[in-house]
Amino acid sequence: MRERSLWTLHIAAGLAVLVLLGLHMAVMHLTAVLGLSSMNPAGHDPLAWENVVHRGQQILITLSYLLLLGVALYHGLYGLRNILFELTASAEYRRFLSIALLVVGVGMFVLGSWAALAARATALAAGS
Amino acid sequence: MVDTKGTARHVIFRVRRYNPDKDPAPFYEDFTVPVEEGMVVLDGLWYIKEHLDATLAWRSSCRMGVCGSCGMMIGSRPALACNTQILDVASKVLLVAPLPNFGIVRDLVPDLSPMFDAHSRQMPYIQRDDMPELMEGNDTLWQSPEELEKYLQFSYCIKCGCCMSACPVVATDVSYPGPQPLAQGYRYLIDSRDGGLERRRSVLSGEEGPWRCHYAGECSSVCPKGVDPGRAIQLLKREMVLDYLRLGKLRCRKPAPKLPPEKRRGRREGIPEAPPYTVKEKEEKVGG
Numbered sequence: 001m002r003e004r005s006l007w008t009l010h011i012a013a014g015l016a017v018l019v020l021l022g023l024h025m026a027v028m029h030l031t032a033v034l035g036l037s038s039m040n041p042a043g044h045d046p047l048a049w050e051n052v053v054h055r056g057q058q059i060l061i062t063l064s065y066l067l068l069l070g071v072a073l074y075h076g077l078y079g080l081r082n083i084l085f086e087l088t089a090s091a092e093y094r095r096f097l098s099i100a101l102l103v104v105g106v107g108m109f110v111l112g113s114w115a116a117l118a119a120r121a122t123a124l125a126a127g128s
Numbered sequence: 129m130v131d132t133k134g135t136a137r138h139v140i141f142r143v144r145r146y147n148p149d150k151d152p153a154p155f156y157e158d159f160t161v162p163v164e165e166g167m168v169v170l171d172g173l174w175y176i177k178e179h180l181d182a183t184l185a186w187r188s189s190c191r192m193g194v195c196g197s198c199g200m201m202i203g204s205r206p207a208l209a210c211n212t213q214i215l216d217v218a219s220k221v222l223l224v225a226p227l228p229n230f231g232i233v234r235d236l237v238p239d240l241s242p243m244f245d246a247h248s249r250q251m252p253y254i255q256r257d258d259m260p261e262l263m264e265g266n267d268t269l270w271q272s273p274e275e276l277e278k279y280l281q282f283s284y285c286i287k288c289g290c291c292m293s294a295c296p297v298v299a300t301d302v303s304y305p306g307p308q309p310l311a312q313g314y315r316y317l318i319d320s321r322d323g324g325l326e327r328r329r330s331v332l333s334g335e336e337g338p339w340r341c342h343y344a345g346e347c348s349s350v351c352p353k354g355v356d357p358g359r360a361i362q363l364l365k366r367e368m369v370l371d372y373l374r375l376g377k378l379r380c381r382k383p384a385p386k387l388p389p390e391k392r393r394g395r396r397e398g399i400p401e402a403p404p405y406t407v408k409e410k411e412e413k414v415g416g
Contacts, residue, residue: 004333008369082340086300 006078013075020068027055056123062116069112077105139163139218141172143184144201144225146232154232156223157181161214169202169209169217169224173236186236193352196286199293200236201225206290208352227293240289246305247287249336250313255324256383268387275320275384282315282360284353291347291357297340304340307347307357314364323383329371338364 027039028046039058042050055061081101085094141161146154159180161172170188177184188198191210198209203217206227214222230238256262262269291307292298298306313332316322331337338361348358370376395401 002333003335003337003339004368004372007339007365008372011369085340086297089302 010075010078013071013078016071017068017075020064020071023064024068027061053123053126056120057127059120062120065116066113069116070109073105073109073112077101137163137215139172139214140221141176142221142223143173143176143236144223145184145235146226147183147234148232163214165215167214169200169207169212169214169222170198172214172222173209173224184236185234194286196288199227199238199288199290199352201227201293206293206350208288208290211352227289229293229295229298230289238289238293240287243287243289243292243306243308246309246336247312249331250305250309250316251324251328251331252309252312252316254316254319254322255327256321257323262386268392269321269384270387271320271384278320279315279318281355282311282357285311285315285351285355285357286353288352290350290352291355294346294350296344296346297342301340303335305336307341307361310338310341310364311355311357311360314360314367317364317367317378320381321384323381325371325378325381329368332364332368333372337368338362341365 026034027036031037031040031046032044039055039061040046040048040051041054042048045051046055081097084097088094138160141159142156143159144154145151145157159176161175163172170191173184173186173188186198186200186209188210189195190197193208193211196208199206200209201224202209202212203223209224224236226232226236227238230240230242233239261267285308287308289308291311295304295307297304313328317325317328317332341358341361343358343362345358348356351357367376367378371379
């Protein structure tokens with residue numbers, strides 16, 4: 001039963017990556033084309049300090065980054081797990097591998113979340 | 129390349145030999161076989177057995193691509209020896225080996241038992257709550273041509289093992305059941321007469337399910353019967369995911385009903401009656 005749930009989540013995460021990465025690309029590179037000037041009010045350079053601060057203050061942007069980080073980590077690490085599972089059929093090895101990848105994934109998510117939240121805190125401080 | 133006059137040419141059969149009782153490892157042995165147009169690889173093997181080396185072992189039966197016994201590696205592809213023309217695949221040297229991804233019993237005889245074990249775990253038979261009742265009576269189950277079409281091509285599988293030997297996942301992951309068992313799992317799951325989703329769910333949703341398939345598609349490309357196990361596996365994944373999301377039609381499907389006697393068609397005109405039984409009834413045998 002568990003394998004079906006994990007695989008379904010893997011596919012759902014892949015679709016979510018497509019959507020969220022598409023949003024990220026639109027905000028960072030296509031503001032002029034798509035008319036998303038509200039995301040980059042200080043001009044079309046997304047890396048201009050004012051634009052970075054403005055985006056950092058948007059809770060939806062921060063949440064989308066956290067979500068993108070989570071689904072991309074799950075999708076990638078589940079794929080890696082599948083590849084590594086083919087090295088051996090040992091149940092102990094597979095259990096160890098699943099736990100190790102879970103720990104790595106949670107660790108990377110915590111680290112990435114801390115970076116995204118720290119960026120938001122900096123943006124809020126700069127805006128106040 | 130083909131000599132249309134029917135005169136014999138010579139092709140070297142490079143055959144992989146292995147007798148686990150005396151050989152430390154498999155090795156190749158060359159046999160020169162006179163070949164004429166129309167000869168299949170199985171004919172070449174019979175020539176070797178009759179004229180060159182009677183100890184050569186392989187498995188074959190029907191000689192017409194029906195029984196699935198003579199699957200082997202011919203050249204670089206798994207195929208049936210009985211329906212592979214020698215001159216289509218070789219002009220000078222033909223490599224013949226047992227199916228990869230299986231153990232070797234002897235020479236060209238693979239040990240197919242892992243495939244049959246995985247196949248039986250997929251419960252490849254119709255399952256219904258009223259099965260005992262059906263077995264007793266002379267009932268007919270209703271099935272439309274469209275419902276038949278859904279699984280028909282997968283029922284052409286002859287269990288030769290060619291798809292299993294071409295599958296890169298079977299080659300590396302011994303816990304993956306492989307394309308043949310999974311295609312048969314789908315074949316029965318999708319059969320409108322079947323009501324075994326509840327029983328099959330635990331098998332198909334776990335490690336014995338289709339989740340490790342990379343969709344390389346090699347299983348479908350080598351199948352000598354034109355079955356598409358790769359497609360069956362993807363469709364199986366879809367059915368199981370829809371079932372997981374409680375969106376699957378199979379979940380609420382009731383197995384095909386018995387056809388009421390008044391709707392049964394009689395024998396069509398011109399079709400003769402079946403001949404009388406030639407095998408005695410069980411009671412008669414016991415009594416006699």
